[in-house]
Amino acid sequence: MTETDIQLDHKGRLKHFLTTEGLSRQLLTDILDTAASFAEVGGRAVKKVPLLRGKTVINLFFEASTRTRTTFELAAKRLSADVLNLNISTSSTSKGESLQDTLHTLEAMHCDMFIVRHASSGAAHFIAGQVAPGISVINGGDGRNAHPTQALLDMYTIREHKRDFPGLRVAIVGDVAHSRVARSQIHALKTLGVEDLRIVGPKTLIPADITALGVRVFYDLEAGIENADVITMLRLQRERMRSALLPSEHEYFACYGLTEKKLKSARKDVIVMHPGPINRGVEIDTHVADGPHSVILQQVTHGIAIRMAVMAMIMGAATESH
Amino acid sequence: MTETDIQLDHKGRLKHFLTTEGLSRQLLTDILDTAASFAEVGGRAVKKVPLLRGKTVINLFFEASTRTRTTFELAAKRLSADVLNLNISTSSTSKGESLQDTLHTLEAMHCDMFIVRHASSGAAHFIAGQVAPGISVINGGDGRNAHPTQALLDMYTIREHKRDFPGLRVAIVGDVAHSRVARSQIHALKTLGVEDLRIVGPKTLIPADITALGVRVFYDLEAGIENADVITMLRLQRERMRSALLPSEHEYFACYGLTEKKLKSARKDVIVMHPGPINRGVEIDTHVADGPHSVILQQVTHGIAIRMAVMAMIMGAATESH
Amino acid sequence: MTETDIQLDHKGRLKHFLTTEGLSRQLLTDILDTAASFAEVGGRAVKKVPLLRGKTVINLFFEASTRTRTTFELAAKRLSADVLNLNISTSSTSKGESLQDTLHTLEAMHCDMFIVRHASSGAAHFIAGQVAPGISVINGGDGRNAHPTQALLDMYTIREHKRDFPGLRVAIVGDVAHSRVARSQIHALKTLGVEDLRIVGPKTLIPADITALGVRVFYDLEAGIENADVITMLRLQRERMRSALLPSEHEYFACYGLTEKKLKSARKDVIVMHPGPINRGVEIDTHVADGPHSVILQQVTHGIAIRMAVMAMIMGAATESH
Numbered sequence: 001m002t003e004t005d006i007q008l009d010h011k012g013r014l015k016h017f018l019t020t021e022g023l024s025r026q027l028l029t030d031i032l033d034t035a036a037s038f039a040e041v042g043g044r045a046v047k048k049v050p051l052l053r054g055k056t057v058i059n060l061f062f063e064a065s066t067r068t069r070t071t072f073e074l075a076a077k078r079l080s081a082d083v084l085n086l087n088i089s090t091s092s093t094s095k096g097e098s099l100q101d102t103l104h105t106l107e108a109m110h111c112d113m114f115i116v117r118h119a120s121s122g123a124a125h126f127i128a129g130q131v132a133p134g135i136s137v138i139n140g141g142d143g144r145n146a147h148p149t150q151a152l153l154d155m156y157t158i159r160e161h162k163r164d165f166p167g168l169r170v171a172i173v174g175d176v177a178h179s180r181v182a183r184s185q186i187h188a189l190k191t192l193g194v195e196d197l198r199i200v201g202p203k204t205l206i207p208a209d210i211t212a213l214g215v216r217v218f219y220d221l222e223a224g225i226e227n228a229d230v231i232t233m234l235r236l237q238r239e240r241m242r243s244a245l246l247p248s249e250h251e252y253f254a255c256y257g258l259t260e261k262k263l264k265s266a267r268k269d270v271i272v273m274h275p276g277p278i279n280r281g282v283e284i285d286t287h288v289a290d291g292p293h294s295v296i297l298q299q300v301t302h303g304i305a306i307r308m309a310v311m312a313m314i315m316g317a318a319t320e321s322h
Numbered sequence: 323m324t325e326t327d328i329q330l331d332h333k334g335r336l337k338h339f340l341t342t343e344g345l346s347r348q349l350l351t352d353i354l355d356t357a358a359s360f361a362e363v364g365g366r367a368v369k370k371v372p373l374l375r376g377k378t379v380i381n382l383f384f385e386a387s388t389r390t391r392t393t394f395e396l397a398a399k400r401l402s403a404d405v406l407n408l409n410i411s412t413s414s415t416s417k418g419e420s421l422q423d424t425l426h427t428l429e430a431m432h433c434d435m436f437i438v439r440h441a442s443s444g445a446a447h448f449i450a451g452q453v454a455p456g457i458s459v460i461n462g463g464d465g466r467n468a469h470p471t472q473a474l475l476d477m478y479t480i481r482e483h484k485r486d487f488p489g490l491r492v493a494i495v496g497d498v499a500h501s502r503v504a505r506s507q508i509h510a511l512k513t514l515g516v517e518d519l520r521i522v523g524p525k526t527l528i529p530a531d532i533t534a535l536g537v538r539v540f541y542d543l544e545a546g547i548e549n550a551d552v553i554t555m556l557r558l559q560r561e562r563m564r565s566a567l568l569p570s571e572h573e574y575f576a577c578y579g580l581t582e583k584k585l586k587s588a589r590k591d592v593i594v595m596h597p598g599p600i601n602r603g604v605e606i607d608t609h610v611a612d613g614p615h616s617v618i619l620q621q622v623t624h625g626i627a628i629r630m631a632v633m634a635m636i637m638g639a640a641t642e643s644h
Numbered sequence: 645m646t647e648t649d650i651q652l653d654h655k656g657r658l659k660h661f662l663t664t665e666g667l668s669r670q671l672l673t674d675i676l677d678t679a680a681s682f683a684e685v686g687g688r689a690v691k692k693v694p695l696l697r698g699k700t701v702i703n704l705f706f707e708a709s710t711r712t713r714t715t716f717e718l719a720a721k722r723l724s725a726d727v728l729n730l731n732i733s734t735s736s737t738s739k740g741e742s743l744q745d746t747l748h749t750l751e752a753m754h755c756d757m758f759i760v761r762h763a764s765s766g767a768a769h770f771i772a773g774q775v776a777p778g779i780s781v782i783n784g785g786d787g788r789n790a791h792p793t794q795a796l797l798d799m800y801t802i803r804e805h806k807r808d809f810p811g812l813r814v815a816i817v818g819d820v821a822h823s824r825v826a827r828s829q830i831h832a833l834k835t836l837g838v839e840d841l842r843i844v845g846p847k848t849l850i851p852a853d854i855t856a857l858g859v860r861v862f863y864d865l866e867a868g869i870e871n872a873d874v875i876t877m878l879r880l881q882r883e884r885m886r887s888a889l890l891p892s893e894h895e896y897f898a899c900y901g902l903t904e905k906k907l908k909s910a911r912k913d914v915i916v917m918h919p920g921p922i923n924r925g926v927e928i929d930t931h932v933a934d935g936p937h938s939v940i941l942q943q944v945t946h947g948i949a950i951r952m953a954v955m956a957m958i959m960g961a962a963t964e965s966h
Contacts, residue, residue, distance in 0.1 A: 043754070046697055046698030047700065047726075048697065053370065054369045054370035055368075070750075073728060074728065082369075082400070084396065086392070097599035104619055105389065105598060107619075108619040109364075109393060109622060276741075276749060277745060278745060297751075297752040300753060301752045303753075304754070376691045377690075378691065404718070404722070406717060419921035419922070423920070424921075427941070428714075430941040430944035431714070431715060
């Protein structure tokens with residue numbers, strides 16, 4: 001069974017949300033449309049809808065991430081769910097309990113949804129394959145593999161500014177090799193019809209086989225973002241320097257840091273995205289991050305709406321089938 | 323004043339829940355019956371009842387325990403209480419504040435209930451003796467002394483499978499000397515009428531005076547569980563090896579690990595219980611833990627219902643007397 | 645712009661609550677009156693009002709403080725807000741994200757209120773100057789600068805016992821130099837009309853320029869509290885001993901510890917306050933802390949009402965202006 005199969009129920013509705021890979025254009029569009037209906041909740045005086053009242057959502061974090069945990073917690077609370085944060089690195093797995101026993105124990109407490117964050121690629125998929133039929137898993141980022149809610153909030157942001165996908169030129173810039181965000185973006189962008197999709201970065205950080213995904217590779221930033229409608233910058237993990245894949249932050253910024261000068265190579269109405277947290281002066285210049293092309297904070301806002309949409313769609317399907 | 327006296331109000335209703343010792347058969351049965359009425363809440367689409375709305379429940383954990391904390395937090399939230407988690411080892415007691423000052427401060431905030439977990443035997447009782455009249459204490463496990471909600475969820479599980487207690491043969495297997503679970507189980511089982519109650523384990527882990535509680539001691543596993551209706555395995559603390567009370571995990575498993583082969587000595591419809599988290603291959607073989615006799619995950623489910631029942635009964639009595 | 649200006653909206657209503665300095669007597673009195681209306685909520689069976697339903701309150705703690713965090717969390721939950729605890733020292737600022745980026749990210753999630761605790765003086769003011777127009781900041785203690793909700797709960801407690809402020813003699817005793825509580829108390833007491841305000845402590849712990857605030861300085865405890873109506877003791881930070889500002893706890897207690905004997909110097913109906921957590925036998929004798937003059941636990945109770953009042957007033961003004 002592929003990741004795609006496991007994500008859908010027998011009616012083709014979202015059961016788990018593990019990856020953007022293999023999901024249909026229709027389903028991705030449905031998520032974006034549903035998110036649009038939740039976007040206005042964030043602007044209300046009472047930011048609360050009762051869709052997940054009496055449901056139990058578990059933030060099952062095997063790797064710390066304040067930002068992702070916070071957005072899922074807020075999204076779940078605004079849907080009126082009960083939320084529990086479990087930081088597994090400091091919990092009873094340290095008493096020698098296996099991951100499967102932890103999962104089955106949480107299931108036995110009648111939890112409805114696990115948000116899984118894990119340092120190992122494939123962890124969310126593995127967990128989705130283990131849980132009882134009534135439980136859904138959302139991937140909050142697993143290793144280098146996928147971060148599908150991040151990719152969807154990026155698609156939402158692009159659609160807000162650019163209407164339709166097929167005619168767009170999109171550039172993904174930075175450490176693609178280690179990026180779950182890039183992988184999830186590529187699958188979503190290709191499915192939504194983007195033809196001119198570019199990967200830009202140093203050779204040491206671009207996987208050799210990436211062109212198989214229908215992208216073009218550029219080792220020069222200005223060439224890669226030429227006439228781009230959308231540029232999405234990836235966060236540079238500082239660990240990469242230490243591991244000798246990169247010379248220095250200074251040199252990286254000189255070649256691949258997005259500055260106002262280099263940005264002139266792109267279209268005048270280009271939008272600049274970044275999943276955050278940003279490293280100012282490393283992958284992005286502070287004037288670009290705070291400048292008129294930046295939509296970085298809009299991405300955060302859309303992230304709440306996307307997460308509400310995914311949880312509500314999954315729970316809606318789950319409630320119907322039970 | 324004994325622990326029993328302090329647990330009841332002047333009408334004999336539950337005020338604190340510190341130990342199963344000395345509670346009447348009627349009261350234990352009332353808790354099991356109340357839990358039965360909460361058990362179906364876990365299966366509902368909206369797992370929420372408003373009984374503790376506007377009440378403040380504090381998880382006062384002096385010792386880390388993700389599993390126990392999680393079940394109490396879920397139970398309280400499903401009763402609509404506001405829940406606060408205080409991990410006291412990292413809080414203002416480190417600023418030199420005394421336990422009593424911490425308690426009185428929380429009382430002054432109009433908290434209604436403390437769930438206490440502590441490494442020292444007697445801590446929950448001590449705290450119940452200190453708090454203001456309006457506040458109730460539930461023991462979430464204190465040293466080697468008691469873990470009464472665990473024992474009650476075990477009783478609930480037995481009753482689900484075996485109907486009535488008096489005719490049963492029950493074996494408690496493992497490190498009884500260090501086990502608050504075993505102590506709470508023994509008191510509950512005796513009160514509910516179990517006559518043939520057996521303690522099974524190595525001499526170094528069985529207290530010499532345990533027979534005073536009306537149990538029989540076996541040093542041989544197969545003899546101890548012969549024709550048993552119920553076997554409850556205790557978790558082996560790995561620290562015991564280091565302290566030279568035990569030779570090795572391997573040797574312990576050879577003598578006291580519950581395997582399918584040894585289980586043949588019990589009745590064909592025996593149920594196998596364990597408070598979790600389980601050590602597979604130490605006190606229990608993985609085939610038994612996941613096998614047809616195991617009711618270990620049912621115990622977890624019943625734990626939510628029991629905790630909801632105890633909180634609701636205590637709060638019901640408290641509300642009436644105020 | 646001064647701290648006072650930034651605290652008020654164009655109609656003179658509370659927008660942020662950063663300091664008691666410069667706030668009008670009318671506004672301080674309004675807060676106390678509003679708190680009085682919330683005080684009875686703590687005594688209700690259902691301690692919950694819907695004023696902040698659907699609002700998101702973030703406990704943004706750059707410095708650990710269980711007590712302050714707990715009272716704000718309880719106050720917000722009793723107002724029906726959704727509350728998120730962010731311990732920033734362990735979060736994504738460790739990933740190199742700047743404070744401003746963290747703030748803007750939280751704003752983009754449509755948070756409504758930040759409770760800020762920080763080791764640096766001026767941090768809450770700085771943050772209030774950074775946040776978007778719709779967001780309010782409450783200072784939960786910043787360095788040596790201010791702790792305004794603590795000062796207001798102290799004023800509430802004094803008013804409960806002493807009716808009116810102008811004729812009172814009030815003594816603040818201890819480490820004034822390092823105390824944000826003392827600073828916030830002095831401003832509030834002077835504004836509310838206290839004329840006879842005394843600062844008592846060793847020379848090393850009294851700032852030289854303190855008399856500019858309209859207080860008198862005493863280096864002798866009994867002289868300083870003579871005929872006092874109100875004594876408020878400050879918590880002694882043990883770090884001060886190590887830094888050689890003080891000889892020893894023993895010697896400090898001999899000179900400045902409040903004992904029953906020394907308390908005879910004050911008025912017979914004196915009330916003794918302390919922000920907690922108290923160091924028994926260091927700044928205060930245990931018989932005084934638990935004696936008939938102590939109102940220390942009442943302060944904690946009033947702290948919930950004051951925090952509910954400040955949050956409700958700010959949110960009421962915010963809702964109206966949007």
